[in-house]
Amino acid sequence: MADPLVPDVPPQRLAVTVMTAAAGPTLCPFFGKCEALLLVEGPGGPTRYVANEARTAAALCRLVVRLRVGGLVCGFIPEPARRRLTSAGVDVRLGTPTLSVDALIACFCELPHA
Numbered sequence: 001m002a003d004p005l006v007p008d009v010p011p012q013r014l015a016v017t018v019m020t021a022a023a024g025p026t027l028c029p030f031f032g033k034c035e036a037l038l039l040v041e042g043p044g045g046p047t048r049y050v051a052n053e054a055r056t057a058a059a060l061c062r063l064v065v066r067l068r069v070g071g072l073v074c075g076f077i078p079e080p081a082r083r084r085l086t087s088a089g090v091d092v093r094l095g096t097p098t099l100s101v102d103a104l105i106a107c108f109c110e111l112p113h114a
Contacts, residue, residue: 029075032057
């Protein structure tokens with residue numbers, strides 16, 4: 001449970017596991033198989049895509065840690081990957097593909113912890 005005296009503030013660098021859809025990027029339901037990470041540099045900051053070349057959970061974990069991501073939104077994450085990322089200080093949250101990527105980023109603090 002969060003401390004009510006400490007505001008729930010999103011990390012400065014967020015990432016969302018994404019795949020390409022006709023309408024643009026959408027949350028990927030498969031952790032290691034996502035096409036890319038959409039990396040967001042702080043609220044209202046620039047975004048960029050970082051390809052998930054290897055398409056494995058282990059490689060994606062290494063990429064997230066290497067990019068110094070503070071918060072990650074994914075549709076699913078296997079338990080070993082969740083433990084690896086949380087032990088590296090990444091705040092992992094679960095999103096739903098019914099929300100746009102922009103909405104997932106905006107409501108990061110309201111998403112459930114993985």
